Amino acid sequence: MIHDSIIRDRLVTGDKTASDVTRDIARPILNNPSTAWKVGFTLSLIFLGIFGVSLLYTLFTGIGVWNINKSVMWGWDITNFVFWVGIGHAGTLISAVLLLFRQKWRMSINRSAEAMTIFAVICAAMFPVFHMGRVWVGYWALPLPNGFGSLWVNFNSPLLWDVFAISTYFSVSLLFWYIGLIPDIATIRDKVKSKLGKTMYGFLSMGWTGSTRTWARYELISLILAGLSTPLVLSVHTIVSTDFATSVVPGWHTTIFPPYFVAGAIFSGFGMVATLLVVARKVMNYENYITIGHLDAMTKIIMVTGTIVGIAYLTEFFIAWYSGNIYEQYAFTNRMFGPYWWAYWSMMTCNLIAPQVFWFRWARTTPWFIFIMSIVVNVGMWFERFVIIVTSLHRDYLPSSWVMYSGSLTEIGLFLGTFGIFFTCFFLFAKFLPVINMAEVKSILRNRE
Amino acid sequence: MGILDKKLSLRDRNKMLIGVWEDEDQLMAGASEIAHAGVHIHDIYTPYPVHGLDRIIGARRSKLARIAFFCAVTGLTLMTTMIWYMYVHDWPMNIGNKPVRFTPSWAPVMFEGTVLCTAFGMSFFFFWRNRLVHGIKNELLDIRQTDDRMVMAIETKDGMDEKAVLNMMKNHGAVELREFHNGVQIVL
Numbered sequence: 001m002i003h004d005s006i007i008r009d010r011l012v013t014g015d016k017t018a019s020d021v022t023r024d025i026a027r028p029i030l031n032n033p034s035t036a037w038k039v040g041f042t043l044s045l046i047f048l049g050i051f052g053v054s055l056l057y058t059l060f061t062g063i064g065v066w067n068i069n070k071s072v073m074w075g076w077d078i079t080n081f082v083f084w085v086g087i088g089h090a091g092t093l094i095s096a097v098l099l100l101f102r103q104k105w106r107m108s109i110n111r112s113a114e115a116m117t118i119f120a121v122i123c124a125a126m127f128p129v130f131h132m133g134r135v136w137v138g139y140w141a142l143p144l145p146n147g148f149g150s151l152w153v154n155f156n157s158p159l160l161w162d163v164f165a166i167s168t169y170f171s172v173s174l175l176f177w178y179i180g181l182i183p184d185i186a187t188i189r190d191k192v193k194s195k196l197g198k199t200m201y202g203f204l205s206m207g208w209t210g211s212t213r214t215w216a217r218y219e220l221i222s223l224i225l226a227g228l229s230t231p232l233v234l235s236v237h238t239i240v241s242t243d244f245a246t247s248v249v250p251g252w253h254t255t256i257f258p259p260y261f262v263a264g265a266i267f268s269g270f271g272m273v274a275t276l277l278v279v280a281r282k283v284m285n286y287e288n289y290i291t292i293g294h295l296d297a298m299t300k301i302i303m304v305t306g307t308i309v310g311i312a313y314l315t316e317f318f319i320a321w322y323s324g325n326i327y328e329q330y331a332f333t334n335r336m337f338g339p340y341w342w343a344y345w346s347m348m349t350c351n352l353i354a355p356q357v358f359w360f361r362w363a364r365t366t367p368w369f370i371f372i373m374s375i376v377v378n379v380g381m382w383f384e385r386f387v388i389i390v391t392s393l394h395r396d397y398l399p400s401s402w403v404m405y406s407g408s409l410t411e412i413g414l415f416l417g418t419f420g421i422f423f424t425c426f427f428l429f430a431k432f433l434p435v436i437n438m439a440e441v442k443s444i445l446r447n448r449e
Numbered sequence: 450m451g452i453l454d455k456k457l458s459l460r461d462r463n464k465m466l467i468g469v470w471e472d473e474d475q476l477m478a479g480a481s482e483i484a485h486a487g488v489h490i491h492d493i494y495t496p497y498p499v500h501g502l503d504r505i506i507g508a509r510r511s512k513l514a515r516i517a518f519f520c521a522v523t524g525l526t527l528m529t530t531m532i533w534y535m536y537v538h539d540w541p542m543n544i545g546n547k548p549v550r551f552t553p554s555w556a557p558v559m560f561e562g563t564v565l566c567t568a569f570g571m572s573f574f575f576f577w578r579n580r581l582v583h584g585i586k587n588e589l590l591d592i593r594q595t596d597d598r599m600v601m602a603i604e605t606k607d608g609m610d611e612k613a614v615l616n617m618m619k620n621h622g623a624v625e626l627r628e629f630h631n632g633v634q635i636v637l
Binding site: 022204212 | 454456457473492493494495496497498499502503506508511513514517531532535536539540542544547552554555557558560561562564565567568569571572575576578579580581582583584585586587588589592593594595596597
């Protein structure tokens, strides 16, 4: 029996039964890949190829092939790093924070958002690792004894905090994702026909039977992991922001950075979730699971976080003026009216002004429009990181060091290439694992509130 | 008591009565009545978590939260000791003449280490306790118990009125009744 709420729309439409859920969601895994999947996967591989070529060229020639210089020592690379880490925030936010708040609408989108987190963190990690130049001694960033060639690491440095934060975030997110996947992998194990499939899914499902005892403990571990992941997700972008905020560079040295970066990360993460899910729900016929109600909820979060980010931009300006510090004031005037004005105004338009359109119900419930807006959001968030990094560095305290910076072809190739990594991983995930959490969706079919 | 929950295995058990349901509400009502009649339900297998069943089958509250706390304290101690050893004891580094002692700047690494240790430590115990091991042979009573069916298993004991139990299952909407013994199932 389905219980209809008088105030909320159904989370799953189309009067689905548990058996329908398994059939619909396992369809791409149990059948041959569709043409749309093949086209998408091929395109992703092309971009992955671009990444490979750009990376090999960088490795064999040296990072001189990037246009970074002694003033702008962080360019596209760190911009891309912060961009991808930011995107990686929505997954854990959806699965952890919304779990703690008992938001059941997260159940149709948490799996793909968590997968997105993991792939985005992989893309992010590429940039600081290869920015080291001699990547083969990259292990020096780990706390290893002096005999390995370096001194012990510096625990006062935000760059080291980053090493710990990103690696912890990646491994805990992967664990959370895998534990969430086990019951669904067991469902696939019991449906798949091929011997190889049975062996693989059997191995990964770890003998899951769906015992009530296991379910009770499973729900508890999910809750505790959510409780752990919530401060973790906030800590990661806080720590990324301290890479900037602990320096004495005008435009970076601000205490507002941690909350501002976290809000920006959630904003861009939801932007990417919306990009992927608007397409996935159409191509994979998941419109009954990822409903207009889900898109509506996501766009509201985009609007709120976009507004928080916008207020942060304005607060920065106010504080620069209020501080009476001429260097700080110059850095912000230069952002707005200097040679990179176009990047600044792109950021303001995409992040502060554009999401305000979501005040209108039509904008929140029209998939093609949400798709366009989600791209706009991510363009804006890329520009935000570019503005913070490049406009602050290109004119520092010494006018003799002032330079202009633009990304080289290799840097552009690396950035485009990370989309190859991201989408290749995502297409493989969509083919071999259930994109929607079947077990959780089955538990909300009766619409009990 | 060992960590592994032996109740999760179906091996070396007496004859079991199996009821298969397709409706969650009927299963709940059936399980409740059977438990109230003083019959111990060995386990119920469901494709998704059904809240309340754990209490009906008499599953004890998990100690996982306490294990998580223990792992967190271990992680925090390990990280603090590691930083102190490297940064204060073994090779004090003079960076900007900053003091070489405990400072708030240790907090991020201590926090991340604590989270890492808690998440993986707790999960290790979770997998162990629940007999979730790579490559294990799964003991399914019904191939659809991970899809859309719910399976109740009751281990028979001397003096149990099997007929009455089967009747209660049937009256509460069980779509199939079976017996399970030594790995063989017989449809009743």
